[in-house]
Amino acid sequence: MEQNERERLNEQFETAEPQTIIDWAAEHYLPRLAVTSSFQTQSVALLHMISRAALEIPVIFLDTGYHFPETLAYRDQLVAQFGLTLRVVRPAVSRTDFVQRYGDALYRRDPDLCCYINKVEPMQRALGDLDAWISGIRRDQTPDRAHAQPLEALPDGRFKINPLVTWTRRDLWTYIDHHDLPAHPLFSQGYLSVGCAPCTNPVHDGGDERAGRWSGTAKRECGLHTDALLNAPRDDTHRA
Ligand code: SF4
Numbered sequence: 522m523e524q525n526e527r528e529r530l531n532e533q534f535e536t537a538e539p540q541t542i543i544d545w546a547a548e549h550y551l552p553r554l555a556v557t558s559s560f561q562t563q564s565v566a567l568l569h570m571i572s573r574a575a576l577e578i579p580v581i582f583l584d585t586g587y588h589f590p591e592t593l594a595y596r597d598q599l600v601a602q603f604g605l606t607l608r609v610v611r612p613a614v615s616r617t618d619f620v621q622r623y624g625d626a627l628y629r630r631d632p633d634l635c636c637y638i639n640k641v642e643p644m645q646r647a648l649g650d651l652d653a654w655i656s657g658i659r660r661d662q663t664p665d666r667a668h669a670q671p672l673e674a675l676p677d678g679r680f681k682i683n684p685l686v687t688w689t690r691r692d693l694w695t696y697i698d699h700h701d702l703p704a705h706p707l708f709s710q711g712y713l714s715v716g717c718a719p720c721t722n723p724v725h726d727g728g729d730e731r732a733g734r735w736s737g738t739a740k741r742e743c744g745l746h747t748d749a750l751l752n753a754p755r756d757d758t759h760r761a
Contacts, residue, residue, distance in 0.1 A: 534671035539684035556655035560596040567657040572603035585639040587717035
């Protein structure tokens with residue numbers, strides 16, 4: 522796609538309904554298209570829209586092995602309720618080998634490497650056959666996401682489509698309430714954003730929705746929505 526065409530579409534998508542962007546993506550990129558989801562409360566609106574798309578779009582879930590059991594139960598609930606087609610992607614290295622090599626707390630010593638092995642590399646593999654992928658990021662979530670566009674050309678030639686990018690947290694909740702969508706089981710305990718169990722804490726007193734992720738560190742992103750996804754492996758020896 523030429524840059525002019527992308528700019529034209531982005532201008533159009535800036536005010537389009539997310540469902541319109543999803544249907545456009547399905548029409549243009551299936552079968553080489555998927556959506557990625559971490560199956561948390563913030564994901565439920567996008568997954569509901571995916572289930573309403575005119576064409577079936579598979580959903581990729583990265584099973585790091587560190588998820589809360591409640592996340593896996595919520596995933597299965599939404600897959601059944603919305604009739605989603607799920608693709609579970611796992612790290613290349615088994616948990617036993619991973620612990621043998623790095624110990625059982627790499628997430629504390631080197632969370633970037635832990636995220637690389639358990640999230641970024643599996644995602645790189647999952648993207649192998651795809652021309653485009655859909656994500657649920659919003660500009661108001663983190664400074665890294667503040668300039669995201671609805672349609673982004675990645676340096677590897679793929680396209681990333683962010684249908685909710687212009688939405689605020691309030692827009693998201695208006696949609697969730699309007700459609701009476703279920704929340705993640707831990708949401709009522711203050712888990713506003715849910716990732717891997719060792720790196721997620723509840724947020725209290727009206728804090729930022731991602732404040733509970735890697736709290737006490739400067740880390741705010743796992744690497745799926747940064748350049749890390751496109752960079753060469755920093756440690757190739759973990760591969761199976
Ligand atoms: S979020 Fe934490 S446990 Fe999960 S892959 Fe990243 S560092 Fe590891």
